[in-house]
Amino acid sequence: MKTPEWLNDEEQRLWRLMLAANRKVDRAIEESLNTGYDLTTPEFGVLVSLSEHPEKRMRLRELCAALNWDRSRTSHQITRMERRGLVDKQRCSGDGRGVLVALTKEGERRLKQAVPEHVQTVRELVFDRLSQEQAQAIHDFSLAVLGSDVEHLNIPKGKNNG
Structure with a gap:
């Protein structure tokens, strides 16, 4: 290890x-x-x-x-x-x-x-506490952490779901 x-x-x-x-x-x-x-x-x-x-x-x-x-x-x-x-x-x-x-x-x-x-x-x-840039950074971070698991979750698709 x-x-x-x-x-x-x-x-x-x-x-x-x-x-x-x-x-x-x-x-x-x-x-x-x-x-x-x-x-x-x-x-x-x-x-x-x-x-x-x-x-x-x-x-x-x-x-x-x-x-x-x-x-x-x-x-x-x-x-x-x-x-x-x-x-x-x-x-x-x-x-x-x-x-x-x-x-x-x-x-x-x-x-x-x-x-x-x-x-x-x-x-x-x-x-209400986030700028658009902060929201995008959290979005990108969350996608990076979840990886391919995001495909199986019940998350609505949006313009930033890439």
Whole structure:
């Protein structure tokens, strides 16, 4: 194993700033969703993925790929959400081992209620604080970190998705 090259002072500062900023954004989003709409961030992610699918349902393995989660985490999350009435689990016809996850009316209702405040929180915490150049730099950095994994994630295409 290669001996690690320790981070220099500037790299350490940047790394810790990135972690702190990510935690701040995560906490604010979690608090907004939880307090106002009784949703967790993972639940919101599942509901968004399902709502964007043309049939409002997806195979479990597609959902795993879209969320970049492993099957176990996704299965447990879906089971909890099914108990709360946010999604339904169904067997795939013709595939006894396949599972379909469908958005329920309640899940769709809760998502529609939460989206405006979620967007406002993201805008205030992130986009209102960035110049176009900074946003492009973060975009490029994110693509570099994700590499080919980005193809499997549920990320809308845009003019900068290259």
